[in-house]
Amino acid sequence: MYQGFEKIPQNWHEQMIHLLAERIIVVDDNGIILYINEAYCQFLGTTIKDAVNRPVQDVIENTRMHIVAKTGQKELATLHPINGSEMIANRFPIIEDGKIVGAVGTVMFRSPEEWRMYRTKIQGLVEELKYYKTKLEKELKSKYQFNDLIGKSSTFLATKKLAERISGSNSSVLLIGDSGTGKELFAHAIHNSSMRASLPFVAINCASIPEHLLESELFGYDDGAFTGAKKGGKKGQFEIANNGSIFLDEIGDMPLSMQSKLLRVLQEKEIQRVGGQKSIAVDVRIIAATHRDLEKLVEEGKFRQDLYYRLNVIKIEIPPLRERKEDIPLISQSLLKKLEGKFYRKGIELSTVVEERLMEHSWPGNIRELENVLERSINILDGKTIEMVHLPLYLRDMEPETNFVKGASTQNLETTPKPLLPIFSLKETLAHAEKKAILNALEVTKGNKQEAAKLLGIGKTSFYEKCKLYSIK
Structure with a gap:
C-alpha cells in the first residue's frame, strides 16, 4: 500500500470511491460481482443484495467486465449500450502478484440526463466539425473539368487536347498565357482528370502574398517560430496538398529567395517548416502558371534557370481571346448562363450588333474582361437582350461614324448617320x-x-x- 494511504480512515474508502466514480463495479476472475455501489444499482433497477455474488452478465446488459477479468486488457472510454442509452465505460484488470484476480469498472456520467445533455453538446460540436470539414474538402477540390473549357477554334482545341493528354502524368506543368485567359481553369481541369482527382487541390497566387509571409504560407511553421506564431505550429499549403496537386499562379512573381526553396521541394520531395529542424516528405504535383516571359526573366537573372527547367517539363500555351475570336459567341453564352444565376435572370441574349462588336474588340483583359463587360451590361439591362447602349463606353466608341474612301473629295465621302448615344x-x-x-x-x-x-x-x-x-x- 502506498505510503500514507493507511492513514485514511476505513469508513472513508467507499465514500471516496462513490465521489470519484458514482457508478462502479468490481468482479472476480470468474466475472462474479464482488461489489457494486448504490448509484449503479439504482440506474440498473436492482439492489446491492440482488446483484452481489451473481455473474455480471446476468445483471448488466452488454457488459464486458468478465472478459476484461479473463484477458487482462484494459478498455478505456468504450461505448456501452445499456437501458436504451450509451454510457461511456472504463474497465481495468486487477492484478495481484502478477496474476489477474478480477476487474473494476466505472461508468462515466452521473445520470442518463447528464449523458443526454453531454451527448447533445457533443453532437452539436460533431455537426459543426462535419460542416467545416465538408467546407474544407470542397475548397480543396478542383471545381472545373475540361467540359467547362469553352471554345471551338483550332488553336484552343489543340491546347485543350494537349492538357487532357498529359493530365494522367505526374510531371510538372507550366501554363503560359495572358491574364484572364483561364490558366486556373486549365489547372483545375488537369487535376480533375488525373489520378489525384479525389485528393487535395490547393491554389496559391504567388503575387498576392507578401514576400515575408510566402515561406510560412507554403511550408508552414513550427511552434514558436516567430512572435505571434500559432501555438503548435501550422501546416503549410504543400503539406495540405500532400498526395494531390498544388497550383502556383503567377510563379514569375515569386521572389528569388523562395525560388531556391521551391527547387528543393521539386528535387528532394520534402519541405522544412519555418523554425523547424526536421524535413517532411511530400508528394505533390506542381502546376505553375504565369503571364510573364520566364525565359526573358531567366536572362535578366530574375528567375532561376534550374527552377525554370524543373517547371517547364510540360509547357502549355493558352491562346489569348484576340487569337480565337470565333469562340467569343460561345464563351459569351456560357458566361451569360453563369451570370443569369447570379442575377436571378433567365433568357438573356446578345443582339446581333453587340455580338459583332464583341468580336471586333482586341480584349486585352481576355475572358475576365469579357465577363466584366457582360456583368456590367446585365446590371443596367431592363429587358432580355443586350444592345449597344448597354455596353461600356470604350466598346461603343469603336462604332465607325464615317466610311472614308481614299482619294475621294470631302463632297464624295460616304457617311453613315451618327447614332444617338446617351450623354454621360x-x-x-x-x-x-x-x-x-x-x-x-x-x-x-x-x-x-x-x-x-x-x-x-x-x-x-x-x-x-x-x-x-x-x-x-
Whole structure:
C-alpha cells in the first residue's frame, strides 16, 4: 500500500470511491460481482443484495467486465449500450502478484440526463466539425473539368487536347498565357482528370502574398517560430496538398529567395517548416502558371534557370481571346448562363450588333474582361437582350461614324448617320478614358502592370488602385 494511504480512515474508502466514480463495479476472475455501489444499482433497477455474488452478465446488459477479468486488457472510454442509452465505460484488470484476480469498472456520467445533455453538446460540436470539414474538402477540390473549357477554334482545341493528354502524368506543368485567359481553369481541369482527382487541390497566387509571409504560407511553421506564431505550429499549403496537386499562379512573381526553396521541394520531395529542424516528405504535383516571359526573366537573372527547367517539363500555351475570336459567341453564352444565376435572370441574349462588336474588340483583359463587360451590361439591362447602349463606353466608341474612301473629295465621302448615344457626365467620360488608357497600356506590355504604370507615367501604387477601381485584373 502506498505510503500514507493507511492513514485514511476505513469508513472513508467507499465514500471516496462513490465521489470519484458514482457508478462502479468490481468482479472476480470468474466475472462474479464482488461489489457494486448504490448509484449503479439504482440506474440498473436492482439492489446491492440482488446483484452481489451473481455473474455480471446476468445483471448488466452488454457488459464486458468478465472478459476484461479473463484477458487482462484494459478498455478505456468504450461505448456501452445499456437501458436504451450509451454510457461511456472504463474497465481495468486487477492484478495481484502478477496474476489477474478480477476487474473494476466505472461508468462515466452521473445520470442518463447528464449523458443526454453531454451527448447533445457533443453532437452539436460533431455537426459543426462535419460542416467545416465538408467546407474544407470542397475548397480543396478542383471545381472545373475540361467540359467547362469553352471554345471551338483550332488553336484552343489543340491546347485543350494537349492538357487532357498529359493530365494522367505526374510531371510538372507550366501554363503560359495572358491574364484572364483561364490558366486556373486549365489547372483545375488537369487535376480533375488525373489520378489525384479525389485528393487535395490547393491554389496559391504567388503575387498576392507578401514576400515575408510566402515561406510560412507554403511550408508552414513550427511552434514558436516567430512572435505571434500559432501555438503548435501550422501546416503549410504543400503539406495540405500532400498526395494531390498544388497550383502556383503567377510563379514569375515569386521572389528569388523562395525560388531556391521551391527547387528543393521539386528535387528532394520534402519541405522544412519555418523554425523547424526536421524535413517532411511530400508528394505533390506542381502546376505553375504565369503571364510573364520566364525565359526573358531567366536572362535578366530574375528567375532561376534550374527552377525554370524543373517547371517547364510540360509547357502549355493558352491562346489569348484576340487569337480565337470565333469562340467569343460561345464563351459569351456560357458566361451569360453563369451570370443569369447570379442575377436571378433567365433568357438573356446578345443582339446581333453587340455580338459583332464583341468580336471586333482586341480584349486585352481576355475572358475576365469579357465577363466584366457582360456583368456590367446585365446590371443596367431592363429587358432580355443586350444592345449597344448597354455596353461600356470604350466598346461603343469603336462604332465607325464615317466610311472614308481614299482619294475621294470631302463632297464624295460616304457617311453613315451618327447614332444617338446617351450623354454621360464628364466624370464618367474621364473615367472611361482613363480605363481605356490603362487597358491599352496593359495590352502593349502584355499584362505587365509595372511596365504599364511606367508607360502611363504614374506610380505603381496609384496604378494598382486605379485597376482596382475599374475592376481591371
